Amino acid sequence: MTTPLGEVLDGRRAAEFHKAARALLKEPLLLAHGPDADAYRLVRQYAAELRDWFERNTGWSLRVDAEAARLRKTPGTLADATHPAREASRAGAPFTRRRYVLLCLALAALERGEAQIALGRLAEQVMLDAADPQLAASGIEFTLERRDERLDLAAVVRLLLRHGVLRRVAGDEDAYVSGTGDVLYDVQRRVLAGLLAARHGPSTITADGFEERLGRLTAESALDSDELRFRAIRQKLTRRLLDDPVLYYDELTDEELAYLTRQRAFLTARVGELTGLVAEVRAEGIAMVDPQDDLTDVRMPEQGTHGHVTLLLAEHLAARGGEVSRTELEHRVRELAVEHGGFWSKSARQPGAEGELVEQALAKLTALALVTRTPGGVAPLPALARYAVGETVVVEPGERTPRRKTSQRKAPQP
Numbered sequence: 441m442t443t444p445l446g447e448v449l450d451g452r453r454a455a456e457f458h459k460a461a462r463a464l465l466k467e468p469l470l471l472a473h474g475p476d477a478d479a480y481r482l483v484r485q486y487a488a489e490l491r492d493w494f495e496r497n498t499g500w501s502l503r504v505d506a507e508a509a510r511l512r513k514t515p516g517t518l519a520d521a522t523h524p525a526r527e528a529s530r531a532g533a534p535f536t537r538r539r540y541v542l543l544c545l546a547l548a549a550l551e552r553g554e555a556q557i558a559l560g561r562l563a564e565q566v567m568l569d570a571a572d573p574q575l576a577a578s579g580i581e582f583t584l585e586r587r588d589e590r591l592d593l594a595a596v597v598r599l600l601l602r603h604g605v606l607r608r609v610a611g612d613e614d615a616y617v618s619g620t621g622d623v624l625y626d627v628q629r630r631v632l633a634g635l636l637a638a639r640h641g642p643s644t645i646t647a648d649g650f651e652e653r654l655g656r657l658t659a660e661s662a663l664d665s666d667e668l669r670f671r672a673i674r675q676k677l678t679r680r681l682l683d684d685p686v687l688y689y690d691e692l693t694d695e696e697l698a699y700l701t702r703q704r705a706f707l708t709a710r711v712g713e714l715t716g717l718v719a720e721v722r723a724e725g726i727a728m729v730d731p732q733d734d735l736t737d738v739r740m741p742e743q744g745t746h747g748h749v750t751l752l753l754a755e756h757l758a759a760r761g762g763e764v765s766r767t768e769l770e771h772r773v774r775e776l777a778v779e780h781g782g783f784w785s786k787s788a789r790q791p792g793a794e795g796e797l798v799e800q801a802l803a804k805l806t807a808l809a810l811v812t813r814t815p816g817g818v819a820p821l822p823a824l825a826r827y828a829v830g831e832t833v834v835v836e837p838g839e840r841t842p843r844r845k846t847s848q849r850k851a852p853q854p
Contacts, residue, residue, distance in 0.1 A: 461714045557627060594617050610624045716730075763816050
């Protein structure tokens with residue numbers, strides 16, 4: 441018996457729609473050319489449906505033109521600093537405060553500039569803007585005199601290359617850093633214009649403090665009716681279900697928790713229809729688990745030394761419960777190195793390496809909402825219990841009686 445053609449086409453469209461939505465959630469800026477070209481074409485095909493879904497359920501706007509598809513995402517919470525911009529390199533080091541400032545100054549210079557620009561010329565314009573007394577008073581300086589400053593600017597440019605704002609015409613950033621050459625770029629102005637994801641222009645904000653400025657940039661319009669307030673709550677909760685690895689109930693206001701309690705099934709169903717994520721509801725919160733295990737920027741468990749150390753520390757923290765000091769964690773890593781060092785990289789077995797190993801593990805566990813940092817060290821969050829080693833009863837083929845087997849369960853992925 442064959443399946444009717446209409447059902448096949450409906451199933452295919454649903455699968456393509458899911459794929460397009462997931463592509464946007466993983467990479468909110470998709471270019472028409474390059475490695476994301478196939479995803480861009482799929483998003484363009486379903487642009488109307490995607491635009492309607494995101495606008496209604498999250499308040500995010502979607503712009504699709506001949507060069508790029510841009511989903512202007514704003515986070516459900518502005519206090520999460522665990523997913524920074526990173527170098528476009530294998531190491532992927534997070535951006536420092538100075539690199540963020542240089543990124544903003546570079547974007548401003550490119551907005552004022554021509555269709556082509558050399559890296560040396562861009563550096564001169566950034567250096568002039570960096571001489572602003574307010575930046576100097578905040579401790580930011582950029583003089584081009586030191587190699588680390590040129591490295592910072594090169595990291596910013598490579599981020600812009602990755603996002604398609606710049607296209608390299610000739611030259612290499614390493615030559616510029618070493619002082620032996622320059623680089624020429626084409627500026628993709630339409631991609632540049634779509635980078636900013638804010639409800640209000642930064643130049644219109646008069647607040648001084650960082651938190652207040654950030655709040656003003658993303659502030660909603662006046663919520664002067666119950667309908668508008670409920671819509672804002674629904675959109676905020678949906679953003680967090682899509683973006684956060686775990687939505688903990690104790691992080692919500694009383695009004696948000698009451699709304700989620702009433703509308704939980706509806707909200708999780710809507711997210712599942714868009715993405716294929718499956719809701720896992722526990723006493724402490726909700727995790728939207730990805731059966732495909734790829735809708736995340738932080739994956740765990742991971743292969744390699746750092747992945748193994750992170751997994752072992754997660755197991756240790758889940759078993760210990762309560763706050764654990766950094767000193768204890770570093771001591772634990774030294775013990776683990778004796779037991780598992782034969783499988784680790786040579787550098788990880790060196791004396792003193794435990795500090796860096798612990799820091800990298802805690803950065804990942806924090807980003808996955810599995811632990812929280814405290815003045816005394818780190819404390820586990822409820823979702824970390826999924827990493828606890830426990831006893832499960834299994835029956836192997838051919839066996840008549842069950843036996844116990846130790847198993848380890850994965851944490852939810854964002």
